[in-house]
Amino acid sequence: MQSLSEKVKIVKNSTTPSRHLVAIAELSPGDVILEEQPLLVTPHWECEQMKCSQCLQDSFVMCKKCEFFPLCIDCTTHNTYDCDFFCEGAAGAEISKNLLVENYTIFGVLKLLLLMENPANSEQCAALSATPGATVVDSEAWQEQDTQIVTPLLQSGIARVFKRVKVTHELLHTLCWRIDANAFEVTASDGNTLKGVYACGAQLPHNCVPNTVVTFDEDFRLKLYASVRIPVGAVIYNTYTNPLMGTSQRQHELRLTKGIECACARCSDPLELGTHMSSLKCTKCANGFVVCSAPIRDVGIWKCNNCAATMATDVVKQLLVDVGEALLETNSELLAYESLLAKYSVHFHQNHFVLVEIKQNIASILRAILMNPMCIPGKDLLERKLQLCEEMMPLVRAVLPGVSKLYGIALYEYLLSYMELAELIFEEKAAANAAQIFQEKLEDARDIAAKAKEMLRFEPSNSPEGHLVSRIAMEQKRIEENLRQLNSKRSCA
Ligand SMILES: [Zn+2]
Ligand SMILES: [Zn+2]
Ligand SMILES: [Zn+2]
Ligand SMILES: [Zn+2]
Structure with missing residues (x-):
């Protein structure tokens, strides 16, 4: 039913009946830790x-x-x-x-x-x-x-x-x-x-920054890979929340749906690993951010990391309630989301989870427009999509280091818009060195595609993420074809 890597062992918890896996030899990204058939x-x-x-x-x-x-x-x-x-x-x-x-x-x-x-x-x-x-x-x-x-x-x-x-x-x-x-x-x-109910896979403890990636093939066989280098003695973790949520949201969800009280490095860090995903802008100084001194269960005081001014917890909570209510009134309209983003960017760090949520909504509307074969996307939409991707990708990288599905998907989305925009600008031939610029963009796109494929390399070919890999391969062909045409035109000239 299951096979375990020789580099890990099962450790029984002394106080609870639960078990977890611990590395007994160093694991490299891509090492298979566990394979298991569902019960x-x-x-x-x-x-x-x-x-x-x-x-x-x-x-x-x-x-x-x-x-x-x-x-x-x-x-x-x-x-x-x-x-x-x-x-x-x-x-x-x-x-x-x-x-x-x-x-x-x-x-x-x-x-x-x-x-x-x-x-x-x-x-x-x-x-x-x-x-x-x-x-x-x-x-x-x-x-x-x-x-x-x-x-x-x-x-x-x-x-x-x-x-x-x-x-x-x-x-x-x-x-x-x-x-x-x-x-x-x-x-x-x-x-x-x-x-899918799995005997061993289900016992993996949670961490908001996991060190593994889980995939399922068409027979629902679970495969657990190391996503980062895992040193000897480290516990093997999976994650059971959306990593793009802020600490208060993740904690609430984990408590409610899984009965977990998480105290991981990210949950206990007021800066959320330097991402500022729960930080507010200080109202008393220009460059400071107000963060919670003890974010687990939201019990600390909210204080500026620059001028030390404090903000009442009620004020912070009210702001979150206000955005939540405003989000419900957008009717999923692009302009409504954009104006909400502008309005609340005054109060929150640009990486704050509420702004991230608004940006994800904008990105998904743009995705639908760009995917519509009946519509020819304008430069402005493509540029907006790229800008959103550029803001979100470092965040995904920080909260999901190593091999990450989510980062792979983000890179793929970025690649699509990047190629569209590069082709559009080249067709306009506005700049004297348009061919040179296009060539450079294509070479960038080649790197983005390779990186995206690397992030999704464990995905079985018939899974939704596996299908993305074949879509990336199509983009790679399009890039190489464009490069070939550019070079043949050059050699003719
Ligand atoms: Zn029967
Ligand atoms: Zn956590
Ligand atoms: Zn049947
Ligand atoms: Zn301040």
């Missing part, structure tokens, strides 16, 4: 469309043998153990054949119960129930899962038919947690998002 791939429990129990495509028929599990038109069988379980013996007689069809939300948890019940899996599945889930009891998510998954399962009488697994209220909630919060989002070949 289970399942639709998200809120998914309303029933999926085939064999291939996870949309289902419209039932298994003829067990009459319990949905299948698609192409599949005639599914997991033999599951099929037999509801066909023969106790389960067939005691449990309603319609249980799953009438409560499709239970699918993932039921599959995990069957995996645990199957003696062939007992070892791999031990981790599933070893630690309780970290959901806050009575939270909104817990309540919903209690009504939609736990109660229907308990009321169905299913606890009676499982022999090895002791089906309890607590275990069912733990299994809900394994799928809801402790699993990886994986993409099916039809583009649908599914949940």
Whole structure:
């Protein structure tokens, strides 16, 4: 099911039942740390469309043998153990054949119960129930899962038919947690998002600056690579938040969705690793930035790093509330975002997470315009796109050092606009040395493309990021073709 690099070992935590991986030899960027098959791939429990129990495509028929599990038109069988379980013996007689069809939300948890019940899996599945889930009891998510998954399962009488697994209220909630919060989002070949449960991969501790990259191939096989050099003794980390969020946002999300209190180097640094992603502009001096002295749980005082003037926490919070409300009123319009950006640039550092969010919104509108084959992009739009990329890329680099998917995607976006603009300027032939300028731009583009490809080099070719790699290869052809034409024109002249 899983294979571990010889350069890491599993270390059991002395106080909690959790385990983590530690480097016992130096790892280089690109070293494979872990390869693992999923224990289970399942639709998200809120998914309303029933999926085939064999291939996870949309289902419209039932298994003829067990009459319990949905299948698609192409599949005639599914997991033999599951099929037999509801066909023969106790389960067939005691449990309603319609249980799953009438409560499709239970699918993932039921599959995990069957995996645990199957003696062939007992070892791999031990981790599933070893630690309780970290959901806050009575939270909104817990309540919903209690009504939609736990109660229907308990009321169905299913606890009676499982022999090895002791089906309890607590275990069912733990299994809900394994799928809801402790699993990886994986993409099916039809583009649908599914949940992948992994025994070892799911136990990687979180850090807001990870030292690994995770990829999934078409069979949902997880591969974990070192993204940076990892010294002996270092813990192997993954990240479970969006790195472009500020500390207060990341902490809130981690607490709410994963039950994690992060105290990593980035979370405890008022400057967020020098990025200033949570800094405000000082109102008392020209060049100072106001930062929180103890950013974890937002308990410190907000003080200027230049003149030491303080700002009340309420004032900082109110500003954030104001931008949040203003963001909701933009109707996703380009000009509304631009004016919001101008308005709040007065208050926040240019890298502040709220400005980053506005810039991402602007960039995605520009992307849609530039991708539209019916529209010929003007120079101004392309220049704006490039400017936004240039502001965001150093940020991505700082929070995701080493090999990074996000940086690869940012470079790819930059490359597209860079090439478009270079070609547009060359076609205008306004400057006397237009050919010379074009040649230099093409050579830059060649470097950007190579860098983008390097960042995405671990992505399986059929993943969304893998498709980007082939798009980059097309850009590389376009660059070389342009360079060849320039040179042949020169030699003719
Ligand atoms: Zn199927
Ligand atoms: Zn069946
Ligand atoms: Zn952190
Ligand atoms: Zn100041």
